[in-house]
Amino acid sequence: MKPSLSLAIIGSKAYKQSTVNSLIKESQKYFSSVSFITIDKVQIQTSTQGVALFYKGKNILSYDAIFPRFSSRDFLLGEAVLKAIEASDIYCPVSLKSYQISNHKFLTSQILSNEGVPGIISTLFISPKYSDLAIKETGYPVVMKILSGFAGKGVVLIKDKGQMNSVLDAVHLFEQFISTQKFVRSKHPGTDIRCYIIGDQVIAVKRISKKGDWRSNLSRGGTAKLVDLTPQMLETAKKSAEILDMDICAVDLMDSNGKWVIIEANFMPGPFKKFLGNMVIVEWLKLIHKYAARQKKQKEKEMAKEASKVKSD
Amino acid sequence: MRILVIAEKQKFAQPFVDAMVAKGVKASYLRILKISLVSKHKNTLIKALGEDIPKYDAVFLQARISLAPFVEPLLEELSRKNIYVNCSPGSYFVGMNAPYKFVTLALAGVKTPKTLTSGSVKNIERISKKISYPLLAKSFKGRDVQQSMVVETEKGLNSFVKSVRQDIDGFMLREFIKGEMLSCAVIGEKVFAVSRKINEYVVSDLEKGICYKPSDEETKESIKAAKACGYDIAWVDLVNGHVVKVEPEIPWNKFNKLCSETLEDHVATYFMDRVKEQGEKKRPIDDLKDIGKAVSKTVFSRLLK
Numbered sequence: 001m002k003p004s005l006s007l008a009i010i011g012s013k014a015y016k017q018s019t020v021n022s023l024i025k026e027s028q029k030y031f032s033s034v035s036f037i038t039i040d041k042v043q044i045q046t047s048t049q050g051v052a053l054f055y056k057g058k059n060i061l062s063y064d065a066i067f068p069r070f071s072s073r074d075f076l077l078g079e080a081v082l083k084a085i086e087a088s089d090i091y092c093p094v095s096l097k098s099y100q101i102s103n104h105k106f107l108t109s110q111i112l113s114n115e116g117v118p119g120i121i122s123t124l125f126i127s128p129k130y131s132d133l134a135i136k137e138t139g140y141p142v143v144m145k146i147l148s149g150f151a152g153k154g155v156v157l158i159k160d161k162g163q164m165n166s167v168l169d170a171v172h173l174f175e176q177f178i179s180t181q182k183f184v185r186s187k188h189p190g191t192d193i194r195c196y197i198i199g200d201q202v203i204a205v206k207r208i209s210k211k212g213d214w215r216s217n218l219s220r221g222g223t224a225k226l227v228d229l230t231p232q233m234l235e236t237a238k239k240s241a242e243i244l245d246m247d248i249c250a251v252d253l254m255d256s257n258g259k260w261v262i263i264e265a266n267f268m269p270g271p272f273k274k275f276l277g278n279m280v281i282v283e284w285l286k287l288i289h290k291y292a293a294r295q296k297k298q299k300e301k302e303m304a305k306e307a308s309k310v311k312s313d
Numbered sequence: 314m315r316i317l318v319i320a321e322k323q324k325f326a327q328p329f330v331d332a333m334v335a336k337g338v339k340a341s342y343l344r345i346l347k348i349s350l351v352s353k354h355k356n357t358l359i360k361a362l363g364e365d366i367p368k369y370d371a372v373f374l375q376a377r378i379s380l381a382p383f384v385e386p387l388l389e390e391l392s393r394k395n396i397y398v399n400c401s402p403g404s405y406f407v408g409m410n411a412p413y414k415f416v417t418l419a420l421a422g423v424k425t426p427k428t429l430t431s432g433s434v435k436n437i438e439r440i441s442k443k444i445s446y447p448l449l450a451k452s453f454k455g456r457d458v459q460q461s462m463v464v465e466t467e468k469g470l471n472s473f474v475k476s477v478r479q480d481i482d483g484f485m486l487r488e489f490i491k492g493e494m495l496s497c498a499v500i501g502e503k504v505f506a507v508s509r510k511i512n513e514y515v516v517s518d519l520e521k522g523i524c525y526k527p528s529d530e531e532t533k534e535s536i537k538a539a540k541a542c543g544y545d546i547a548w549v550d551l552v553n554g555h556v557v558k559v560e561p562e563i564p565w566n567k568f569n570k571l572c573s574e575t576l577e578d579h580v581a582t583y584f585m586d587r588v589k590e591q592g593e594k595k596r597p598i599d600d601l602k603d604i605g606k607a608v609s610k611t612v613f614s615r616l617l618k
Contacts, residue, residue: 013432040432040483043440044412046419047427076453076482077432079406079413087420100385100406107386110352114393125349126383133360134349147382177382 004032005064005292008055010081012070012268013040019271019281023069026281030289035063039074042081051084065091065292067248067284071268072103089299091292093247093284094267101244102267105145106179108244109262115243117236118261121182128168131178135164138182147177157183181263184256192254192263193227194272195237198283199247199291202237204229205272224275233260240265247291248284314588315339317369321346321376328565329373332577336585345376350386357390370588371397373546373580375562381405397587400561404543408561410456411485414542418556421541424534426488426555434474434484441470447489447514452477463489463514489514492553496522497535498568498576499547501583504532505572511552519564524572530554545587546580 007027011020020036027034035055043054053060060066066085070078082096101107106124113119123134124147135142141159144167158164158180168178190209195202206227229237233253240251240262250269253260271280316338320326326342333340343364351358359366366372372391376384388402407414412430419425429440434452441448450473451461459481464470477484494509494516507522527535531551538556539547550558569576 038432041436042431043436044416044430045428045443046415046425046430048419048424051416051419074482076410076456077412077430079410080416080430083413083416083420097403100403104382104385106350106352107389110350110357110386110389113352113355114357116355119352121351121353123349123351124383124386126380127346130347130349134351137351137353137358137360 005030005289005296006033006062007031007035007065007067007288007292008060008063009034009036009067009069010042010060011036011038012074013038014071014073015069016270018273022271022273022278022281023067023285026278027285030285031065039070039077039081042077044077044080044084051087053081053084061085061088061090063090064296065288067288068092068094068099069268075103089295091288091295093288093291094249095245098244098246098249099267102246102249102265105147105264108265109179109181112240112243112262112265115239117240117243118256118259120184120256120261120263123180125178128165128178131164131168132161135161135180138180140164141183142180143183145179145181147179184254184261186255187258188255192252193229193233193260194224194250194252194269195229195233196250196269196280196283197237197241197246197248198280199287200238201283201287202229202234203276203280203283204233204237205275224272226276230260236260236262247287314585314593315369316371316373316584316588317364317366318342318373319345319348319376320374321380325375325565328577329375329580332575332581333584336578336581338581338585345380345383348383348387350390357386357393359387359390366391367394367396368594369396370591370594371584372399373584374398374400378405378408378561381409395591397584397591399544399546399584401543404561407542408559411451411453411458412483414559415485418538418541418559421537423538423541424555426490426552426557428485428487430483430485432483434477434479434481437470437474437484437486441467441486444486444488449485449487449489451485451487452481453483453485454478454481487557490552490555490557494557495525495527495531495535495551497527497531497549497551498563498565498572499535499539499544499549500576500579501545501586502536503579503583504535505568505574505576505579506531506535507568507571519567520571522571546583 024036037055045052082099085092086096106122109119109122121138125131125134144156144158192207194205194207204227205224207224209222237251241249244265250266252263254263316333318326318329323342330340330342343361348361384405391398392402407417415428447463447465450464452459464473496507498505504527506525506527508525509522510517535549538549538559542559544561548560548563565576
């Protein structure tokens with residue numbers, strides 16, 4: 001018999017209605033009780049007694065599983081909520097560390113590269129005055145990314161020093177931190193592979209950019225199709241998710257001189273409903289259910305053990 | 314023993330460099346703006362004009378919390394290279410987000426005032442019923458405080474709500490604890506404290522405070538708060554034993570003046586102890602280079618060439 005489990009989906013303030021509708025509908029097939037909570041409605045209570053999270057008077061930390069679906073725009077409450085979840089014994093497919101790292105483009109590249117995941121040379125600097133030292137390592141052209149950017153926004157291709165200086169002047173004015181990446185000449189320009197990592201399973205989608213746009217984010221137009229991964233791509237994707245401590249995430253790979261390298265990791269990937277229907281959503285929920293059930297069983301076992309110990313004492 | 318002081322300006326760093334040099338440490342200063350990080354092929358380089366950071370045993374970092382997006386990768390790398398730093402990876406993320414900081418403190422068992430946080434101002438009335446007046450109300454845009462005021466009554470809370478912009482990302486209501494504020498400079502296990510008056514909910518300037526000998530309980534709580542956030546050196550504020558503020562930057566001159574101390578000496582001693590604890594790095598090549606540099610400034614420079 002399947003255990004009866006409850007799930008709370010904590011979504012972004014700016015959630016996509018169609019994705020949320022599918023998530024709720026599909027999760028009702030696996031969980032006996034499902035709540036969708038936007039993060040701005042969560043109430044965080046801290047005191048000498050500890051930490052509690054509430055939604056409409058209900059303790060969020062009483063669910064069996066929590067599926068965070070929020071982005072870098074929700075940092076103010078997102079970090080606090082994840083820290084509280086982490087201290088509880090609720091199953092959550094992502095961690096605080098993964099939220100902080102995957103929402104920082106350079107930190108992602110740094111941590112993955114340090115662990116041997118193939119990536120692209122990346123730089124990070126504060127002052128435009130000292131950018132030369134960093135760019136010397138990548139050479140031009142470079143892809144410049146604003147640290148807080150997402151969905152391909154805040155990404156600029158810079159061809160030379162002159163262009164770099166004028167962009168840096170503007171960016172510095174808005175007090176943004178700059179990360180640059182060596183521009184990789186791909187055998188397949190405008191194409192990348194999005195890998196959905198769901199536990200041990202990987203679903204890969206080839207994304208082809210809109211004509212005239214060198215970025216392949218689907219939110220900017222373009223098409224997609226399911227593909228098989230080579231063993232190297234599979235290893236890169238799985239290793240990245242493991243290092244970043246996520247059971248559910250997506251990593252984007254691109255071809256660099258015949259080798260597939262990681263471009264970025266996504267904490268809250270879109271499910272590509274337009275191309276994949278509910279396929280990714282269903283797999284997410286199956287995994288959360290499986291792991292939450294396992295965790296609940298373990299918890300019950302420990303409690304029974306504890307109870308028998310008290311009895312014998 | 315080599316220690317690098319990383320700060321935004323030389324005038325903040327120099328007293329620490331001098332204190333360390335006076336104790337026989339090879340200390341130098343590096344401006345944080347000069348650093349760039351390059352991640353490539355299983356390694357991350359900390360590039361800084363003319364400075365090879367990994368040769369240091371320890372780094373004393375004094376930087377604004379708003380530099381967190383740059384400081385965090387730097388801390389990550391220094392930690393990976395086994396270089397002791399006064400703040401641990403992740404600590405600047407804690408410092409720049411008040412709700413996250415209070416959750417971190419509460420989970421570590423640090424005594425904090427009751428605090429309620431939420432995203433939507435629409436919740437404020439319902440939430441306020443869980444907390445007693447007076448309270449400190451804060452609104453946030455991103456992770457920055459947009460507005461902060463003490464509210465004594467429900468009416469006051471309504472005017473706070475009206476004054477808050479609709480596009481805020483969250484608000485925080487914190488129990489206002491009465492009593493004197495104790496501002497503590499935590500340096501490892503040592504705490505130097507200044508007592509400050511609170512009149513009509515306004516805390517007097519730090520300069521107007523009086524040097525104070527903290528109780529064992531206050532000392533313990535301030536160290537615990539600093540450590541919970543990942544800082545070995547921090548500014549911690551307590552009111553009636555409750556922690557209300559933890560920051561990695563300390564206004565050194567003000568504390569020195571009020572406590573009649575040279576806190577830079579304590580920092581230097583603390584760093585030396587930490588380096589001795591973890592063991593100095595063996596670096597014969599660097600030492601030879603230093604000897605070479607020293608000789609090149611003497612009449613024997615030709616001989617060296």
